Amino acid sequence: ALFESPTSELLNTTYDFIIIGAGAGGAVMANRLTEDAGTKVLLIEAGGSDFMNQNISAPGLSSTLTHSKFDWNFTTTPQVGLNNRTVAYPRGFVLGGSTATNQMIFCRGTKDDWNRFANVSGDDGWSWENLIPFIFKVDNMTAPTDGHNTTGQFNPTIHNTSGVVDISVPGVSLAIDSRGLNASQELSQEFPFNLDYNSGDTIGFSWTQSTIHNGRRVTSATSYLTQAFNRSNLDILVNTRVTKLVPVGNYSGKPDMRGVQFAQSANGTVYTMQAAKEVILSAGSVKSPHILMLSGIGDASHLALFNITSLVDLPVIGTNLQDHVFLGNPWTVNANFTLDDVHRNATLAAEQLALWQANGTGFFGLPPTNQFNWLRTNSSVFSSLNTTDPSAGPTSANFELIISDNFASKRVALPATGRFVSMVTNVISPTSRGNISLASADPFDAPLVNPNLLGTDVDVAIMRSAIQAARNFMAAPAWADYIISEFGAFGEAQTDDELDAYIHDQSDTVDHPIGTIPMGTDGALEANLTLKGTVGLRVVDASAFPFIPSGHTQGPTYILAERAASLVRATLSN
Numbered sequence: 001a002l003f004e005s006p007t008s009e010l011l012n013t014t015y016d017f018i019i020i021g022a023g024a025g026g027a028v029m030a031n032r033l034t035e036d037a038g039t040k041v042l043l044i045e046a047g048g049s050d051f052m053n054q055n056i057s058a059p060g061l062s063s064t065l066t067h068s069k070f071d072w073n074f075t076t077t078p079q080v081g082l083n084n085r086t087v088a089y090p091r092g093f094v095l096g097g098s099t100a101t102n103q104m105i106f107c108r109g110t111k112d113d114w115n116r117f118a119n120v121s122g123d124d125g126w127s128w129e130n131l132i133p134f135i136f137k138v139d140n141m142t143a144p145t146d147g148h149n150t151t152g153q154f155n156p157t158i159h160n161t162s163g164v165v166d167i168s169v170p171g172v173s174l175a176i177d178s179r180g181l182n183a184s185q186e187l188s189q190e191f192p193f194n195l196d197y198n199s200g201d202t203i204g205f206s207w208t209q210s211t212i213h214n215g216r217r218v219t220s221a222t223s224y225l226t227q228a229f230n231r232s233n234l235d236i237l238v239n240t241r242v243t244k245l246v247p248v249g250n251y252s253g254k255p256d257m258r259g260v261q262f263a264q265s266a267n268g269t270v271y272t273m274q275a276a277k278e279v280i281l282s283a284g285s286v287k288s289p290h291i292l293m294l295s296g297i298g299d300a301s302h303l304a305l306f307n308i309t310s311l312v313d314l315p316v317i318g319t320n321l322q323d324h325v326f327l328g329n330p331w332t333v334n335a336n337f338t339l340d341d342v343h344r345n346a347t348l349a350a351e352q353l354a355l356w357q358a359n360g361t362g363f364f365g366l367p368p369t370n371q372f373n374w375l376r377t378n379s380s381v382f383s384s385l386n387t388t389d390p391s392a393g394p395t396s397a398n399f400e401l402i403i404s405d406n407f408a409s410k411r412v413a414l415p416a417t418g419r420f421v422s423m424v425t426n427v428i429s430p431t432s433r434g435n436i437s438l439a440s441a442d443p444f445d446a447p448l449v450n451p452n453l454l455g456t457d458v459d460v461a462i463m464r465s466a467i468q469a470a471r472n473f474m475a476a477p478a479w480a481d482y483i484i485s486e487f488g489a490f491g492e493a494q495t496d497d498e499l500d501a502y503i504h505d506q507s508d509t510v511d512h513p514i515g516t517i518p519m520g521t522d523g524a525l526e527a528n529l530t531l532k533g534t535v536g537l538r539v540v541d542a543s544a545f546p547f548i549p550s551g552h553t554q555g556p557t558y559i560l561a562e563r564a565a566s567l568v569r570a571t572l573s574n
């Protein structure tokens with residue numbers, strides 16, 4: 001049942017598992033653990049239950065979600081690599097978590113990404129080959145909204161049609177799609193066509209796959225939670241923040257962390273409950289380490305600054321924050337229509353929204369991009385900096401080029417006139433490491449968020465190589481009668497020094513933080529995702545990755561959680 005507040009019925013129930021956070025990680029756990037009718041689960045979510053809100057459901061309205069009531073509204077600390085700018089750091093605050101507010105691109109990660117996790121954790125169960133059954137539990141390939149023939153747009157033999165999360169290739173074709181395809185053929189050496197980037201090898205030019213079905217966004221709430229809503233062994237408590245975990249005992253010197261404290265407002269009643277079996281922390285890469293620190297688990301000297309008594313001294317908690325770097329590079333084009341028209345013209349937007357409301361068609365049902373490139377930086381770039389390739393291996397990209405049928409920038413507003421095509425260049429295998437730390441001991445205060453975007457020269461060099469590749473792609477004959485010129489600051493950035501200045505001035509986040517409670521021998525988590533030095537506590541969300549996947553992070557988080565659920569269920573049948 002769904003609870004808007006903690007009733008005495010809920011407070012007097014004994015739950016086997018208390019799951020904190022209903023995003024990609026937590027929703028999978030809530031669904032899979034309640035498949036066993038004898039297992040009772042409480043899922044606590046800080047945000048509300050309005051996950052079918054139109055702004056969430058319509059892919060084309062996703063830009064309205066940052067700074068909305070569905071956002072935690074975090075802001076970074078001043079970022080040295082961004083000329084000391086602070087940037088918005090959105091995280092989903094609603095059932096579905098960030099899957100309800102993200103840009104819907106669906107990636108699995110690569111063979112090399114997952115094999116590196118297997119290496120670092122010493123558990124071959126995290127290898128690509130061994131995860132395929134879990135990848136299939138997530139994957140549900142559906143027809144695109146417009147029902148077009150998808151031959152040549154993905155490889156059906158590597159997809160499932162009975163997984164939980166609906167995905168599809170783009171449901172509306174754009175005039176630039178054929179140009180993108182032709183450019184990849186004309187320059188096939190540098191931009192080879194890749195039939196399916198979700199094969200474990202992302203490299204090349206591909207059609208995108210997104211968590212969109214019939215033009216509507218698919219989230220962990222519309223998929224995993226909706227499937228489980230009517231189970232009598234699942235209770236979901238919304239509008240409620242876990243403030244900390246509390247020990248309920250001690251086993252061989254380790255605190256038993258099955259106690260959970262929560263409140264509905266900063267001055268509201270604080271409740272405490274205890275899970276009979278385990279607490280599963282799935283509050284995401286910003287809030288999971290924050291909750292642990294508030295509970296006395298983290299770097300003892302940092303916690304002491306806030307008079308928090310140390311329970312487990314684990315300095316790695318909150319460190320190792322990794323994120324992808326975003327930069328929008330626009331060209332003006334010779335076109336009668338681009339998506340800029342929908343963004344500028346309220347009448348057209350209203351017509352398109354009406355179409356979407358009627359049957360999910362039109363531009364509001366589109367993913368943010370129909371096509372992208374995943375590419376590797378030339379190794380000479382790394383050797384000139386006396387370093388080695390930071391990616392997980394040859395199937396993993398160093399950077400991504402997203403083709404957008406509009407003016408794409410997080411820094412500059414859409415100009416009043418002109419039509420655009422943009423290449424969004426993203427550093428996808430970064431070397432920078434940031435951190436989450438406490439600003440105060442008040443659980444209702446935000447933590448300090450420092451993703452350290454572009455914190456190393458290597459990451460700046462990767463971004464430069466990405467911009468060069470974007471320029472090469474747009475110089476293909478396929479674009480010749482379309483492109484007019486590079487626009488604004490992008491066009492002015494030509495020499496390496498100009499490029500570096502432009503990169504530092506204009507870059508932002510792709511909103512993919514991971515790694516703040518990493519698994520691994522040097523990490524905070526055992527390979528089975530239990531927290532070192534404690535009992536009764538597991539972390540199942542994007543903070544568990546030791547390295548950032550070389551793809552967008554919701555898919556890898558779903559996959560991680562599917563295996564985590566199976567590990568937990570195996571302990572129940574023993």
Ligand SMILES: Cc1cc2nc3c(=O)[nH]c(=O)nc-3n(C[C@H](O)[C@H](O)[C@H](O)COP(=O)(O)OP(=O)(O)OC[C@H]3O[C@@H](n4cnc5c(N)ncnc54)[C@H](O)[C@@H]3O)c2cc1C
Pocket residue numbers: 020021022023024025026044045046047090091092093094095096097098099101102103104105106107240241242243282283284285287288291510511512513540541542543551552553554555557
């Ligand atoms: C703007 C944006 C765009 C993105 N674009 C993409 C994309 O296109 N493709 C992609 O693959 N990924 C994308 N991502 C990233 C992807 O959504 C995340 O990697 C993924 O959702 C992480 O899952 P998670 O379970 O770790 O955390 P989340 O999905 O963020 O879930 C955490 C949940 O925990 C809740 N919570 C936090 N603290 C508490 C507390 N104290 N008590 C109770 N509940 C709490 C939160 O409210 C939230 O619901 C994007 C993210 C954002 C924000």
